[in-house]
Amino acid sequence: MSFDLASRLAERRVADLYRQRPLLDSPQGPLVRVDGRELLAFCSNDYLGLANHPLVIEAWRAGARRWGVGGGASHLVIGHSTPHHELEEALADFTGRPRALLFSTGYMANLGAVTALLGPGDTVLEDRLNHASLLDAGLLSGARFSRYPHNDAASLATRLDKARGDTLVVSDGVFSMDGDLADLPALCREARSRGAWVMVDDAHGFGPLGASGGGIVEHFGLGQDDVQVLVGTLGKAFGTAGAFVAGSDELIETLVQFARPYIYTTSQPPALACATLQSLQLLRSEHWRREHLAALIRRFRDGAARIGLSLMDSTTPIQPILVGDSARALQLSQLLRERGILVTAIRPPTVAMGSARLRVTLSAAHDGAQVDRLLEALAACWPLLVEAGDA
Ligand SMILES: *Cc1c(COP(=O)(O)O)cnc(C)c1O
Numbered sequence: 171m172s173f174d175l176a177s178r179l180a181e182r183r184v185a186d187l188y189r190q191r192p193l194l195d196s197p198q199g200p201l202v203r204v205d206g207r208e209l210l211a212f213c214s215n216d217y218l219g220l221a222n223h224p225l226v227i228e229a230w231r232a233g234a235r236r237w238g239v240g241g242g243a244s245h246l247v248i249g250h251s252t253p254h255h256e257l258e259e260a261l262a263d264f265t266g267r268p269r270a271l272l273f274s275t276g277y278m279a280n281l282g283a284v285t286a287l288l289g290p291g292d293t294v295l296e297d298r299l300n301h302a303s304l305l306d307a308g309l310l311s312g313a314r315f316s317r318y319p320h321n322d323a324a325s326l327a328t329r330l331d332k333a334r335g336d337t338l339v340v341s342d343g344v345f346s347m348d349g350d351l352a353d354l355p356a357l358c359r360e361a362r363s364r365g366a367w368v369m370v371d372d373a374h375g376f377g378p379l380g381a382s383g384g385g386i387v388e389h390f391g392l393g394q395d396d397v398q399v400l401v402g403t404l405g406k407a408f409g410t411a412g413a414f415v416a417g418s419d420e421l422i423e424t425l426v427q428f429a430r431p432y433i434y435t436t437s438q439p440p441a442l443a444c445a446t447l448q449s450l451q452l453l454r455s456e457h458w459r460r461e462h463l464a465a466l467i468r469r470f471r472d473g474a475a476r477i478g479l480s481l482m483d484s485t486t487p488i489q490p491i492l493v494g495d496s497a498r499a500l501q502l503s504q505l506l507r508e509r510g511i512l513v514t515a516i517r518p519p520t521v522a523m524g525s526a527r528l529r530v531t532l533s534a535a536h537d538g539a540q541v542d543r544l545l546e547a548l549a550a551c552w553p554l555l556v557e558a559g560d561a
Contacts, residue, residue, distance in 0.1 A: 186496040187517055197222040200536050209512040212530045212544055217378050217487045218459045219535030220409030220449045233444025241437035249437035257443040260450055265416040267394055271425050272414050274438045276373055276403035277303040279413035281310060282429030283369060283399055288313040292335035295326060299345050304371055323356035330364045343372030343386035347521050347529060349484030351386060358396040369399035377407020378463055378487050383453050410446045412438050459534040463487060466532045466541050473545040479552060490527040498555050499526035505551035511544055
């Protein structure tokens with residue numbers, strides 16, 4: 171009857187699945203100080219290099235002087251301040267939608283949107299590789315929950331034909347651990363022809379993707395009739411923290427009234443909204459960041475092909491190197507670290523059993539020489555991986 175935490179922890183260790191937190195002792199950036207050592211890092215989601223941008227930091231400081239540091243209360247009580255409101259309006263303009271609603275984190279935005287829209291008697295259909303927060307949201311909603319094979323629009327269509335009640339198709343925009351894009355044109359077509367709605371969580375698409383950083387919907391030229399519920403997070407390419415849902419006035423009002431993770435939490439610090447307003451401006455205006463990042467992605471992929479590394483089918487800053495076995499993924503990460511390069515291993519249950527990987531991520535803050543250093547280190551380390559445990 172008592173909690174046997176020790177054996178749970180031991181099991182995890184034996185399976186090479188034990189997690190440790192690298193201790194970061196510097197701001198985000200290509201060069202970081204981790205566990206007392208300077209390393210060249212390729213694993214943050216700061217895709218545009220805005221997390222430590224002087225103008226964003228200054229906006230935060232000015233915001234704190236003007237508005238203080240605490241949100242003070244939930245949005246519905248007395249926590250909804252002018253910077254929050256301005257950021258929502260700016261995000262609505264950015265996404266080309268009537269309104270946007272600010273959440274404290276992407277996890278909460280996903281829980282809030284799905285649970286506000288669906289309940290028992292409804293149906294939620296999710297890509298098998300969706301982010302954990304979307305899967306948790308589907309389960310929490312109490313709706314009939316089904317996962318379709320990755321990006322399989324035909325399988326989605328079969329499930330849509332059997333769906334009951336209000337039906338929501340939910341997908342990552344850019345898949346967070348693989349870097350590939352949702353086949354949104356096909357998914358939206360199947361949903362739309364049957365009156366289902368589509369919700370896209372584009373945590374990794376806003377910023378890098380689309381001509382003006384508008385993410386996967388801009389990339390594919392899709393509108394609100396295709397994707398009714400559009401989620402973005404602010405802790406990745408925006409370089410700050412928080413998240414938003416963009417959509418119709420009716421959708422946003424529904425979330426304000428019914429989304430529990432929106433209602434029952436303190437608003438984010440208003441100074442943070444000031445910082446995000448600044449980073450949104452940089453994201454929209456400094457196209458060189460997107461272009462430089464795209465050039466780095468090409469450089470990395472070309473170089474990886476030359477040294478015989480098999481990369482996944484990704485055109486985004488997420489460029490995972492599939493290893494398979496968890497112990498070997500840890501080993502590769504360790505070998506790179508010995509050469510001064512930090513890429514953390516991603517293991518189950520974050521990814522499927524047998525698909526452990528090094529999730530390399532590129533940022534506009536990197537330069538070409540740094541990408542070359544990564545490639546050289548990979549060329550040296552890859553052959554050293556022992557085959558043990560691979561059978
Ligand atoms: C990071 C991430 C989230 C969570 O966002 P936070 O703001 O970090 O809570 C949600 N969805 C996806 C796809 C993500 O990658």
